[in-house]
């Protein structure tokens with residue numbers, strides 16, 4: 021991760037131009053409010069009441085985060101990476117799992133890539149995907165970088181989601197959890213743009229599912245990234261689908277968590293882009309303000325002491341509530 025341009029809600033565009041030169045995407049609208057960046061979002065057919073809120077164990081998700089971090093740095097091709105693959109798979113015993121294994125050709129050479137997909141069937145035709153990458157940044161492999169927030173927290177969150185989803189058919193769409201691999205860049209961004217050297221795993225899945233027709237059944241793609249920060253502020257990503265982000269915000273509001281969501285706009289290049297490109301409604305839930313000025317991101321300071329079980333609970337619950345809302349919305353807005 022990630023090449024990003026910041027669009028602050030409360031600052032004038034001129035200030036943004038001055039402040040964020042490095043992160044600017046030249047073709048992007050400067051600080052355009054979401055409302056004017058694209059056509060107005062369709063009205064949502066929201067159900068009035070969908071019963072008691074979902075449960076999500078933030079403490080257990082935190083324990084999973086610590087377990088993953090204990091393996092150390094987990095760059096592509098490493099022994100630690102293999103241990104984390106086995107750790108994730110080991111928690112999915114008895115579930116319906118699709119292993120998507122292939123060799124990626126990267127600027128740093130050829131590497132094995134392993135996407136892990138766990139499928140929880142629902143009563144309704146259609147799929148909601150919830151994704152997180154689990155690898156750590158390759159150029160940082162020889163530091164003591166462990167990616168507690170960037171990769172471990174969201175991968176742990178998915179493991180806890182599995183607890184809440186397994187056991188009986190879901191009352192609504194199927195939910196597929198995707199631990200995608202080789203998301204991080206293989207070369208430093210100074211040598212190669214992020215978008216030319218990243219997202220190897222998720223791009224492979226999107227292509228494969230387009231070819232076999234699966235993609236047509238996908239109603240929504242929800243991405244979790246850097247969601248463990250104790251100071252939780254999820255950005256509103258302007259590369260995501262506006263109406264789906266509105267459903268996420270509705271879920272957060274119904275649970276009283278709205279103050280943690282969408283305080284600022286941000287244009288994020290992340291794992292969702294291969295699905296955005298193929299017309300799948302996407303929402304990237306990311307807090308790209310990790311420490312003052314995002315100072316802990318991609319540094320050895322990205323450690324578990326910066327995270328909180330409550331942040332994991334907030335994001336996990338909101339994701340579950342979003343899947344429940346989507347399942348009751350008839351019809352969903354057109355793709």
Ligand SMILES: [Zn+2]
Nearest residue numbers: 021157170204
């Ligand atoms: Zn990263």
